[in-house]
Amino acid sequence: MQITYPYLLLTLLPALASAAPTTTTLKPRQEKPPYLRETEPWKLTDISVFEPVPGHQEAAAESRVSFHFVDVNPGLEVDSICQYNVTAGSDITDASRWHECEDPDVRLRFQYTGDRIEIAKTWVDPNVGPPGMDVVTGFGRWNTSLHLFNVYASDNKTLIATRKIQGCMEIYNTELIA
Numbered sequence: 263m264q265i266t267y268p269y270l271l272l273t274l275l276p277a278l279a280s281a282a283p284t285t286t287t288l289k290p291r292q293e294k295p296p297y298l299r300e301t302e303p304w305k306l307t308d309i310s311v312f313e314p315v316p317g318h319q320e321a322a323a324e325s326r327v328s329f330h331f332v333d334v335n336p337g338l339e340v341d342s343i344c345q346y347n348v349t350a351g352s353d354i355t356d357a358s359r360w361h362e363c364e365d366p367d368v369r370l371r372f373q374y375t376g377d378r379i380e381i382a383k384t385w386v387d388p389n390v391g392p393p394g395m396d397v398v399t400g401f402g403r404w405n406t407s408l409h410l411f412n413v414y415a416s417d418n419k420t421l422i423a424t425r426k427i428q429g430c431m432e433i434y435n436t437e438l439i440a
Contacts, residue, residue: 301437314423316351400435
């Protein structure tokens with residue numbers, strides 16, 4: 263027996279007519295939050311590098327790098343003190359070491375190379391990927407223009423330390439890795 267289209271349609275029509283109608287409800291599209299963007303510069307204030315001359319009795323026992331870090335970008339706000347100390351005479355410009363800033367809620371690290379401060383700030387952005395793959399790190403690298411001051415012993419002749427300072431730097435995030 264050869265089946266033709268009209269025959270097939272006539273035999274299936276009663277089955278299709280008796281089938282219960284179904285409805286589908288479409289869910290509204292869920293919007294993701296906007297990407298977290300670094301559009302405003304990071305602000306570093308009260309930048310100070312203190313390096314004593316080792317061995318002098320009036321010199322401090324430690325060298326120190328310190329500054330105040332502020333990020334005002336919406337959703338990425340941070341206000342933290344960044345500093346590290348090393349024993350006087352140790353290399354304060356060790357470019358292979360990153361130092362954690364004080365804010366425990368944010369992964370904020372820095373290094374000082376003598377003529378440059380480098381910052382690495384890490385955050386989670388759910389728009390970048392699923393959990394575990396939603397981590398973003400922003401980097402900023404800036405040449406400093408620190409003002410040098412010599413610190414002398416009480417005899418006003420013997421150099422016991424140098425202090426380099428700068429009031430403020432506004433730096434844009436220069437690189438992102440997700």
